[in-house]
Amino acid sequence: MGLIRSWVEGANRADSPFPLNNLPCGVFSAGTDEPRCGVAIGDFVLDVAGLEEAGLLSLEGGPLLDVPFWNEVMEAGPAVWAALRARLTALLAEGAAERAAVEPFLHRQTDVTLHLPFLVSEYTDFYAGRHHAFNVGTMFRGPENALPPNWLHIPIGYNGRASSVVVSGTEIRRPWGQVKGPDETMPRFAPSARFDIELEMGAVVGQPSVHGQPVTVAEADQMIFGYVLLNDWSARDIQAWEYQPLGPFQAKATATTISPWIVMRAALEPFRCSTQPRQVPLLPHLAEPGPMLYDIALEVGLTPEGGEETIIARTNYAEMYYSAAQQLAHHTTSGCAMNVGDLLGSGTISGPVKESRGSLLELSWGGKEPIAIEGGTRTFIEDNDTLTLRGSCRGDGYTIGFGECAGKVIPALADPYAR
Amino acid sequence: MGLIRSWVEGANRADSPFPLNNLPCGVFSAGTDEPRCGVAIGDFVLDVAGLEEAGLLSLEGGPLLDVPFWNEVMEAGPAVWAALRARLTALLAEGAAERAAVEPFLHRQTDVTLHLPFLVSEYTDFYAGRHHAFNVGTMFRGPENALPPNWLHIPIGYNGRASSVVVSGTEIRRPWGQVKGPDETMPRFAPSARFDIELEMGAVVGQPSVHGQPVTVAEADQMIFGYVLLNDWSARDIQAWEYQPLGPFQAKATATTISPWIVMRAALEPFRCSTQPRQVPLLPHLAEPGPMLYDIALEVGLTPEGGEETIIARTNYAEMYYSAAQQLAHHTTSGCAMNVGDLLGSGTISGPVKESRGSLLELSWGGKEPIAIEGGTRTFIEDNDTLTLRGSCRGDGYTIGFGECAGKVIPALADPYAR
Numbered sequence: 001m002g003l004i005r006s007w008v009e010g011a012n013r014a015d016s017p018f019p020l021n022n023l024p025c026g027v028f029s030a031g032t033d034e035p036r037c038g039v040a041i042g043d044f045v046l047d048v049a050g051l052e053e054a055g056l057l058s059l060e061g062g063p064l065l066d067v068p069f070w071n072e073v074m075e076a077g078p079a080v081w082a083a084l085r086a087r088l089t090a091l092l093a094e095g096a097a098e099r100a101a102v103e104p105f106l107h108r109q110t111d112v113t114l115h116l117p118f119l120v121s122e123y124t125d126f127y128a129g130r131h132h133a134f135n136v137g138t139m140f141r142g143p144e145n146a147l148p149p150n151w152l153h154i155p156i157g158y159n160g161r162a163s164s165v166v167v168s169g170t171e172i173r174r175p176w177g178q179v180k181g182p183d184e185t186m187p188r189f190a191p192s193a194r195f196d197i198e199l200e201m202g203a204v205v206g207q208p209s210v211h212g213q214p215v216t217v218a219e220a221d222q223m224i225f226g227y228v229l230l231n232d233w234s235a236r237d238i239q240a241w242e243y244q245p246l247g248p249f250q251a252k253a254t255a256t257t258i259s260p261w262i263v264m265r266a267a268l269e270p271f272r273c274s275t276q277p278r279q280v281p282l283l284p285h286l287a288e289p290g291p292m293l294y295d296i297a298l299e300v301g302l303t304p305e306g307g308e309e310t311i312i313a314r315t316n317y318a319e320m321y322y323s324a325a326q327q328l329a330h331h332t333t334s335g336c337a338m339n340v341g342d343l344l345g346s347g348t349i350s351g352p353v354k355e356s357r358g359s360l361l362e363l364s365w366g367g368k369e370p371i372a373i374e375g376g377t378r379t380f381i382e383d384n385d386t387l388t389l390r391g392s393c394r395g396d397g398y399t400i401g402f403g404e405c406a407g408k409v410i411p412a413l414a415d416p417y418a419r
Numbered sequence: 420m421g422l423i424r425s426w427v428e429g430a431n432r433a434d435s436p437f438p439l440n441n442l443p444c445g446v447f448s449a450g451t452d453e454p455r456c457g458v459a460i461g462d463f464v465l466d467v468a469g470l471e472e473a474g475l476l477s478l479e480g481g482p483l484l485d486v487p488f489w490n491e492v493m494e495a496g497p498a499v500w501a502a503l504r505a506r507l508t509a510l511l512a513e514g515a516a517e518r519a520a521v522e523p524f525l526h527r528q529t530d531v532t533l534h535l536p537f538l539v540s541e542y543t544d545f546y547a548g549r550h551h552a553f554n555v556g557t558m559f560r561g562p563e564n565a566l567p568p569n570w571l572h573i574p575i576g577y578n579g580r581a582s583s584v585v586v587s588g589t590e591i592r593r594p595w596g597q598v599k600g601p602d603e604t605m606p607r608f609a610p611s612a613r614f615d616i617e618l619e620m621g622a623v624v625g626q627p628s629v630h631g632q633p634v635t636v637a638e639a640d641q642m643i644f645g646y647v648l649l650n651d652w653s654a655r656d657i658q659a660w661e662y663q664p665l666g667p668f669q670a671k672a673t674a675t676t677i678s679p680w681i682v683m684r685a686a687l688e689p690f691r692c693s694t695q696p697r698q699v700p701l702l703p704h705l706a707e708p709g710p711m712l713y714d715i716a717l718e719v720g721l722t723p724e725g726g727e728e729t730i731i732a733r734t735n736y737a738e739m740y741y742s743a744a745q746q747l748a749h750h751t752t753s754g755c756a757m758n759v760g761d762l763l764g765s766g767t768i769s770g771p772v773k774e775s776r777g778s779l780l781e782l783s784w785g786g787k788e789p790i791a792i793e794g795g796t797r798t799f800i801e802d803n804d805t806l807t808l809r810g811s812c813r814g815d816g817y818t819i820g821f822g823e824c825a826g827k828v829i830p831a832l833a834d835p836y837a838r
Contacts, residue, residue: 122541122581127665140689148663154597156663159578163630163756173631175753178573178702183784187572189702189752211582211674212592214835219810224430244567246546246577247666253755255630283608285836333608333835334594334654337582337671416633416752417704 001270003288003398006096008106011042017392017401018042023088024261024402025070025226028112035068035115040261040403041092046087051105056098057087059218070118070262074225075220075340079226080119081206085266114260114403116167117228119236120416122342123165123256124331125200125232126157128322130276135362152280155322157347158247161297165256165343167407168229174383174412175236175254182301194380196366197387198348199358201317202230204262205255205325205344211337214329218228218289221325223338227268228296229259229389229405230345236361236380256345259389267400271393273296273318275326279341296393298349300358301375305384310358310373312363315349315356317391383411420689422817424513427525430461436811436820437461442507443680443821444489444645447531454487454534455770457526459680459822460511464531466524469506474791475520476506484489489537489681493625493644494759496715500625500644504685524638533679535586536647537623540760542675543750544619544651545576547741549695550769554781560776571699574741574749576766578668579651584675584762587648587824595829596657596674610831611654613786613799616806617767618719618777620736621649622743623681624763630756637708639747642757646687646713646743648678648808648824649764655780657801675764678821686819690714690812692737694745705749711742717768717810719777721792724803731782734768736810802830 004011004020011019018040019025028038028045036049051057057065059080064072073080091102091189108285127133133156137146150156166172174195180187206225209215215223239251274291283286296317303309322330327344348358357363359381363371370377381387389405423439424431430438437443437459447457447464455468468484470476478484479501483491492499510521546552569575585591593614599606607735625644628634634642651671651677658670693710698704715736722728741749744762767777776782779799782790789796800806808824 085451148735150597150599150606150660152659156661156665157668159576159580159668161755163758164629173754176633177752180572186571186699187702189704211585213832214595216836238753240573241569242573243664243666244569245573245662245666247662247664248752249576249578250749250755253750254753280605283606285608291635320546330669331672334597334657334668334669334673335592336580339582413632417635 004089006041007090007094007099008092008376009043014397015399016042017399017403018090019398020089021395022263022267022400023085024263024267026117026261028107029067029115030112032108037065037068039088039107040109041266045109045112046060047105047107048114051102056091056101059084068115071341077207078222081266087197088194089356092203092315098274105251110123114167114169116165117260117262118164118401119341120162120165120301120343121339123162123343124157125138125160125252125324126155126327126347128155128320128327128347129349130321131319131352132348132362133252135357139366151153154286155327157327160256160345161253163256164253167408167412168257168260168403169382170255170257170407171410172255172407173373173410175235176412176416177235177250178241179237180241187241192237194236195409196234196236196360196380197300198232198234199313199315199389200232200348201296201346202228202258203328203344204228205328205338205342206326206340207334208340209338212335214332214335217286217325217329220328221292224265224324226262226264229391229402231257231389231405231407232345233257233291255407257313257405257407259405263402265398268294268393275323276319276321284285286326287327289322292325293320294393298389298390301388303377303386303388305376308374312373313355313357315351315358320346320351320355327408357395381409383409421815423508423513425460425511426513426515426518427461427463427511427675433816436460436818436822438817439511439705440817441682441686441812441819442504443682443686445680446487446534448534449526450529456484456487456489457529458507462528463525464528464788465505466526475510475517478503478655483720486533488761489661489682496626497641500683500685502682503529504619507627519653522830526615533588535584536679536681538760539581539584539762540758542579542581542762543576544579544671544764544774545574545737545741545746545765545766546735547574547746549740550738550771550782551767551777554776556770558785572701573705574746578748579764580672581673582676586827587676587822588817589674589676589826590829591652591826593831594654595831595835596654596669597660598656599660606660609658613655614828615653615655615779617651617653618717618732618734618808619649619651619767620645620715620765622763623647624747624757624761625759625798627759628751628757629838631754632756633751634748636705636744636748640711640744643681643684643743646683646812649809650676650806650824650826651728651764652676676824676826678824680822681818687720687812688824689814694742695738703747703755707742707745707768707836711744712737712739713812715810715812717808722805722807723794723801731790731792732774732776733746734770734777736768738768738770739765
């Protein structure tokens with residue numbers, strides 16, 4: 001499929017992240033107006049809540065867009081998702097009869113503020129990138145024992161904290177936490193000195209599962225509404241001290257940044273690809289019946305305060321060993337109920353070479369090998385650094401983007417208990 | 420403080436779990452009516468939603484009880500919690516002038532169905548019982564390395580799954596999961612053969628914290644609305660295979676049962692007690708400024724299908740090494756935002772002797788030492804066993820109870836993917 005041409009300014013540029021093929025879902029506000037649902041198109045945001053109000057967009061079971069989040073549309077199910085895309089495509093396509101009626105609902109992206117696009121119900125983070133798990137395992141246990149014995153058989157994951165999820169652009173305050181170096185006899189309470197990113201994709205669950213009833217990988221794939229970029233900020237020093245025996249907790253609870261736009265699964269269909277070859281066969285309930293990963297080029301930029309950006313990593317979502325569908329299916333094996341608005345982090349997406357590693361922990365090999373950036377070096381994040389994740393799929397004459405997933409790390413509170 | 424006498428039948432019995440001193444918060448339905456907020460008193464449930472509707476109960480910012488959950492009352496804050504208790508005490512006390520007006524709002528407990536008392540926002544489970552951690556650590560690593568190095572310095576916890584929380588009486592279906600025995604070369608997908616309970620208390624967070632801002636232990640104590648009994652059902656065989664390196668996941672996601680009644684913190688005040696003596700000093704931000712635990716006698720009963728109940732464990736919440744206030748304060752150290760309706764599981768509450776262990780894993784020492792029950796033995800839970808947690812505080816002439824926290828384990832699905 002090639003570019004679907006639109007009458008909206010900027011939508012037909014080959015490098016626009018928001019052609020008519022994309023139609024990603026976000027929440028925006030213009031001026032002092034309340035946040036409302038919008039869809040990105042070219043250089044604009046289309047006020048779809050306004051379109052619905054005006055009777056230009058009618059969805060079964062609607063109104064579904066009269067709230068500042070996409071959960072009601074997700075809840076409505078795949079037939080409504082398809083109907084929404086079909087109607088918007090008709091309204092925005094080159095030559096559309098309704099152009100004059102729709103134009104007043106466009107806002108320049110430069111004029112709006114973007115908000116969290118959905119209410120996050122629960123947040124789960126996985127550890128399903130083979131290179132990342134191998135790198136981290138090698139640092140902690142050596143290359144022979146790098147992968148835990150279960151790693152090739154199940155997508156290892158842990159429950160994260162939904163209240164930590166923020167939208168791109170939110171400043172991230174460096175956290176305090178309990179840390180203990182290998183040579184220290186007692187732990188200390190201090191600001192994290194090894195604050196890091198994790199380059200991930202997030203899958204947004206759009207349909208629920210029944211408590212007590214596992215779902216197949218094929219069913220799981222159909223439950224996913226769309227994908228976002230996701231940065232799982234991680235305090236490595238806090239993590240190292242706390243994570244045994246029950247896993248990461250406060251190290252991962254400071255913030256998780258997501259891109260402002262959810263790219264619907266339908267927009268990603270042309271970019272489907274398979275997971276990496278299996279090293280050992282999966283048990284049947286976790287095997288993929290078809291390609292369920294996506295070819296999404298990813299990069300991470302680091303910009304010091306007042307300085308130039310350096311791209312510190314380039315990788316691809318196709319590097320994952322497990323797809324979101326496999327993760328979601330595994331998530332329900334125990335009968336765990338999944339709900340609309342659940343967010344699944346893919347796990348850090350590292351590629352096979354050094355420049356493709358999705359965390360500073362790996363890029364600087366535990367802080368031992370500083371990486372070069374414009375005007376300096378880095379092991380971990382320094383105060384006032386801005387970290388920016390970007391992702392895109394290259395189609396025939398068009399691009400699918402997610403918007404930036406960015407956050408500036410501001411200094412820790414001087415005294416976290418001062419009031 | 421002694422018994423506060425009430426005109427309601429059954430409320431003045433020394434062994435009633437619901438004297439006027441208690442006033443626990445639940446959600447009930449009578450016949451085909453929709454679920455609504457109620458408070459237990461004697462042998463009855465008082466329809467407080469009805470009282471508010473009728474103008475007999477007026478809360479600042481109200482109506483707060485026109486929804487079938489207690490989150491709006493929690494959100495309203497401690498002054499409203501106190502006003503609610505004061506007004507209900509006045510209405511229900513012996514000699515109350517409004518008795519005739521209130522009586523129509525009483526329903527016999529035997530005539531109602533109880534529902535989940537609040538919307539669970541997020542669920543965190545801790546591992547803060549010294550004896551439990553030592554027992555489990557000994558089984559896995561031997562007595563010398565039983566406690567992980569961080570254990571005496573922070574309340575170890577992990578994020579659980581809020582969607583797994585169900586009210587007492589809900590049947591629990593034995594889960595499937597991936598398991599691998601020590602002598603097996605490959606994992607299998609099978610029903611859990613080592614399904615277990617964890618006897619815990621749950622703290623219900625009634626006030627939020629600000630993202631980016633840790634709270635002190637004293638502040639945390641004041642944020643807690645009340646406590647429930649909590650059974651964190653655990654599939655030990657799934658857990659053993661999955662938990663390295665990121666902690667328990669599907670092993671704990673099948674279900675978490677809570678008691679139908681939230682006992683407000685105010686009702687527990689007379690039973691405050693200190694945590695166990697510190698083996699090493701805590702860092703100042705985690706130290707308790709006063710007693711923040713409660714003297715709550717706990718027991719677990721096991722009843723086979725058609726058989727007699729055996730009490731398999733008796734212990735006390737006072738056995739905890741960390742209080743819920745300490746856990747909540749630790750939970751915010753990274754800046755993690757806590758929300759109204761968050762639920763914190765205490766961790767398994769085991770005492771120092773064998774009969775006081777709060778899980779079958781410990782009671783049967785990993786399945787090696789079956790325990791005797793009426794008409795048989797047990798290592799782990801068998802199909803159609805009902806497990807019942809009970810808790811009570813003994814005051815001067817009165818008792819504070821939570822209602823039973825019970826669940827019957829029904830057989831696993833024959834084929835979890837059959838539709």
